[in-house]
Amino acid sequence: MPLPKVIGSEIEYGITVQNDRDFDPISNCVLLVNSYEDNREAQILWDYDQENPLADARGFDVEGEKYTPNQQENIARNKTLKNGARFYVDHAHPEYSTPEVTNVLDLLAYERAGERSLEQARRAASLLLPFNNVLLVYKNNSDRKGNSYGNHENYLLERRTPFKDIVEHMTPFLVTRQIFCGSGKVGSENRASPCDYQISQRADFFETEVALDTMVKRPIINTRDEPHAEREKYRRLHVIVGDSNLCEVSTYLRMGVTSIVLGLIEDGEITKNLSIVDPVRIIKEVSHDPSCKREYQMERGGHMTAVQIQQEFLAMSLRYFSSHEIDPIIKDVLVRWESVLGRLAEDPMLLAREVDWVIKRKLIMDYMSKRGLDWKHPQVQMLDLQYHDIRPDKGLYFLLERRGTVDRIIEDEMIEKAIIDPPTDTRAYFRGECIRRYSDSVFGVNWDSISFNLGEEPIKRILMNEPLKGTKAHVEELLDASPTVQELVRNLTS
């Protein structure tokens, strides 16, 4: 691999208040993020000065209005946590962005830490609501009424990687990877053709191949060019096409396999043209075929199934790693990817312990056959929604997890640690530790900077352009030698 992959995820959750006729999502999101106990008293701004979400990877800026809330509102809506994550209000949804991590096991730990942090905040927030009102949070991506909210994955790449290579190879990869990481959905929406059950929550919402948008006319390849790192050196691929997963194997494969394929693209090792004719139509067709048997027309001629396309990417990856060094996590991802694809080719229902859309489909079908219901029944739609409920006692995924009928990848201890501590091997360590140690003096934060209030002196901003600097190995000694923020700034700048 040309550089260790720095990755992270941003999850928007669904939110509602039961028995509240005048439910206002934004005020309840604000209540939720301010109910989280991590660092409740801290007055830290999210530093929008560093952000430019309107830059386009194809090389031009797009006109539009940048959203910069005033300071008090900014503090109310944005919480940077001691583990280096960001928990905030994005439009009308609570969102949890993991800190930057270097591998998919850590990604899983921080993403699941986010679920637990939101649940803790939800319980605290519910106490402040009128009797009978219950604040509910869902880790899903659609309300089944044509409204979708995102799961965004971030992958740090070298700037020199031509964007056209990314578009060419990632399009067929992203169109087909849902077979092992879709979260499943009863019915269709957004004018897609009707169906009982489909693989992906998000596929119905993708309307174009390549664009900057994330909210309307969503593209399979998002071109936002905002590296949150040194611009000349890096780009950050922002993948918006995925579902939020509950089950660990799906998250692990989704981001693990995507990292591997991106590494191959960077090294010019994708040697086959796997482009599919009309990917925008096909992403929906793949989603609408739970048998995974349908064949799609390839640009180079001939037809392939989604499983076969993934198997081609797998074969190229295996070939690549036969002559390159491989770390144990990547090796494990490859082994699982191969095994899951094999069973998808045989019978997808064999994956009822590992793949979200299969787990949920089996749960619903068992329930339907026992209770004599069809796909249109409100209880079936309720099962579909409640699978994603983040309450451990009510969420149906968590019920299965408790019963031991779904496979796990990481231990609970790893998740609990990730709630509290930042990763040690990225700049998130410096961010998280600064918030832990100098909370009162942290003025503002962004992914690539942190600024301090030194009292009489002007605000001092420390740039963190290198995601792999500011690690524990780099800065722990310096932090230990700096009991006050003044000393820290002096030590950093001297």
Place this chain on the structure above:
Amino acid sequence: MRITRHADDALAEIWSAADQTRKKKSGDGGASEDEAAAGAGGQKKVAKRGEELKEEMDSLIEEIDEVLEENAEEFVKNYVQRGGE
């Protein structure tokens, strides 16, 4: 015979478990072929395991009923989100 859903979830699960330890025959190998290969003792085991799985499923459905939100129709109708991202 291919395994279909509904009736044969239990068998599919056995297959899934068996698949961890050995490669299944390719082609159209179905439940009957597998059972024959396993012999009469195997058949009993399969039946016993099938019963266990049925019990597990029954207890799962009961547990779901305990936690499933009431007034599903109203609940689902009221779950409306603004588009995000």
